[in-house]
Amino acid sequence: MKNRYACGGMDKQTMTVEELAQRIGAQVRGDGKLVIGRCAAIDDADGESVTFVANQKYARLLRKTEAGAAIVGPGNVERAREGLTLLVAEDPYFAFRQAVVILHGFRTQPQPGISKLAYIDPSAKIGKDCAIQPFVFVGPDAVIGDGCVLYAGCYVGEGSTVGEQTVLYAGVVVYEGCRIGKRVILHAGTVIGTDGYGFATHKGAHHKIPQFGNVVLEDDVELGANCAVQRGAVGPTVIGAGTKMSDLVDIGHGATVGKHNLLVSQVGIAGSATTGDYVVIGGQSGVAGHLQVGRLAQVAARSGVVTDVPEGEQYGGSPAIRLEDAKKVGMEVVRLPEIVKEMRELQERVKELEKRLGEG
Amino acid sequence: MKNRYACGGMDKQTMTVEELAQRIGAQVRGDGKLVIGRCAAIDDADGESVTFVANQKYARLLRKTEAGAAIVGPGNVERAREGLTLLVAEDPYFAFRQAVVILHGFRTQPQPGISKLAYIDPSAKIGKDCAIQPFVFVGPDAVIGDGCVLYAGCYVGEGSTVGEQTVLYAGVVVYEGCRIGKRVILHAGTVIGTDGYGFATHKGAHHKIPQFGNVVLEDDVELGANCAVQRGAVGPTVIGAGTKMSDLVDIGHGATVGKHNLLVSQVGIAGSATTGDYVVIGGQSGVAGHLQVGRLAQVAARSGVVTDVPEGEQYGGSPAIRLEDAKKVGMEVVRLPEIVKEMRELQERVKELEKRLGEG
């Protein structure tokens, strides 16, 4: 099915497969003179499109795609239909990503300049070449690095610092005293540094505990829309360099998320939990407070992590256990009515045996 | 229990049951001259209220409600207490909705006019009779249709279009290049067109893939507060006409939600998933990526959909299976400790039998 709608108005370039292959470090098989104008999904491509196969599951679609060209790994060269020009790359998904960057590019950011409709506290420092749109609020002693983009309605609180080339989309809120790294991307509506959820219950009332920590987002972090990262109670909540989260993720106070993590939409990490580097947590999963998820561990979607997860392990289920075990359990759970029926039959057979032996 | 608090200050009208019945297409049984001033829930109604029963579960309350009048289906006429005036309608819930529209009406929207405190790019086009509040940002080449309402702090990015009579509540963000239909309602804090969650992991880093698709919301879509809809990577993310979502719903990049869907709060639909028309998905459920939920399918609350759902089926559980089966499984799971105990007893009995036979 072709897209019924035209896409965003981003510029695109055209070039020959030959040129594209050279720029993304791929080998051409087929017509290198073919001109390519866009990147497309394999079931939505036309003759001017370059598509890709990175997941073996979709390799069969190479037989029938209408794409002009496809980026594939060496193992899939023989699976393509005749006439389909191939760009063969060791890491076809990354090569496709490079093609998207070349042919479509990233969003064009607003021109540098500070809107007269923004409020910048006189004591704040704004770096060179920043674009600051209307209705942005930058508080006292805040520091915005060179080349940052603050979309309309962003709020940067007192004394917070934002590293160079960071982009805050519309309506992002950074409370006071937080440190945002370089090249960080925060999508619209995301809130950094809200108070940790900390109360001491005494004589029938929940007494708020001042949360005097802050939030640190290291370099190259990206958070989706409408996330929340709580400031620590007594120290920082830290999101490690290169970590990417999707939308509506919540990070509790004092949590430490490692470097290069992937946290999918609607994940919740409770207070004081830690994840090692290269952790992946699937959508709608939760990690309970004070736990440790080890380096390179992976947690399946919709899991409830209630114990530490050892380094490199795959966990799943709620409560989460080793994924392999969780799958076995899952298979049996679904068969449970049948299993109970079998047991009922067995009970009858044993009763019958007992009767016969009793008769004997 | 009567409400302890007065409600919002919306205007209300009074009229006789007779007049109301005529306007909503119902038949009167009882005192048509009774004057009605408000709509109310059946356990919170007084003599000036009209209430309703649409769900058979609440029909017994017709015996003791203090309401002056009640809208009911033909089958519940005999279940009402003596003296309760009835408005009999084929579709009592829809008839009650009509009564609410007549007696209370929708929110009065702000008067047309463009606030001097809004920022409208010179190249943007604003239709007739729009109300644009302070601190709204409308970017270059954006097009706002006739009769739209943009509450304070909304953001409409470059080249996005908003169809006529659409309402964006406070703080809504529409990224660039998106298409919002007619009569769409987006509640406060909702974000349309945030980047899809797409990264190519290469040599230890997650490289952002430009998301050059957009989001299309067809006519009559309504989204609750603080939702997020990701723009497609290479094509649009589409929400079909008449679909209604509640709060904090997340829609992944390249997903296609059908027409007239109902997605309850905190649902997540992962990237490239599709739902047919008239799909209903209960609160806190998730649908994994690339799956298809068939037309008229229903997914129970808190389900985790990990396989396609056939047209018209009801699914539930996590992982989700046919709802009927999920219920059976659920019943046995809860009885599992008992089942294990029974099996232990059976093991003992078999051991005893084996012993006796061995002795024999």
Next chain:
Amino acid sequence: MKNRYACGGMDKQTMTVEELAQRIGAQVRGDGKLVIGRCAAIDDADGESVTFVANQKYARLLRKTEAGAAIVGPGNVERAREGLTLLVAEDPYFAFRQAVVILHGFRTQPQPGISKLAYIDPSAKIGKDCAIQPFVFVGPDAVIGDGCVLYAGCYVGEGSTVGEQTVLYAGVVVYEGCRIGKRVILHAGTVIGTDGYGFATHKGAHHKIPQFGNVVLEDDVELGANCAVQRGAVGPTVIGAGTKMSDLVDIGHGATVGKHNLLVSQVGIAGSATTGDYVVIGGQSGVAGHLQVGRLAQVAARSGVVTDVPEGEQYGGSPAIRLEDAKKVGMEVVRLPEIVKEMRELQERVKELEKRLGEG
């Protein structure tokens, strides 16, 4: 591990253990002249820090903490290492909270004053000593009590009232006609009074039902970031006094949350549900519509409540049952593959017995 990052720039005081003990009502054991400058977690404390143990699980850390002083209950006095100065209190967590208030204090709020960059409708009433930042919108007939703080970009709709000393952080949205109590705290991006999710489906379309109720937040309520509370369809949605919610919580229309509840991040309470006073609901849990969760009941994290919960009970699981039972079930579920294997063996043994008896 010492924190790698300095924290937010909040003022702190120093004082002797003696003075601190007196102010928080604790008894000193050890060097009362020791000077304390900050509060710290037990594994992150240094000689100038006061830490605490409230949870028996962490009492063993009193042997090796580097803290100068620790607040403990009477039962843990003997568990501390030699030289660790103790402040002994009946309620050590509350005493620590008091110490945090004294040594670090709450966030310094902006100075009173109404920014010229805010929009205040001429008919709105602003109390004494309010701080209203730029880009705040206060609608017609809205009433803001004395000493309130409205951070940048907040929106207070027509006729809504905000009680004295309430703080709305950046980008909070209060729709029209709502009532916010005294000393309420709403964190950034939270939305109060969005429309209830109510539609009457008729002839293939979902017809919006006007939601003419409102939202009432009683005194001392605190909500985290990016929450949503729907206005009632016909009456108010009520959040009881002293209730504290974390981030991304959704409350459905017509729900009544009791007083002094604790609702952790990403909880969802569906429409018309009620909770009694002192209810606690763990993160990512959901309560279905129209249910009642009794006073003092506790619901474990990630639970799906689909029946009423009796007063004082602990529930868990999805669907939620008594927590004690849920734990037993959970233990057996994980062992299910093993149980099935045992049953298979039993079947073989019975078959063998039948064979032998048959032969006999």
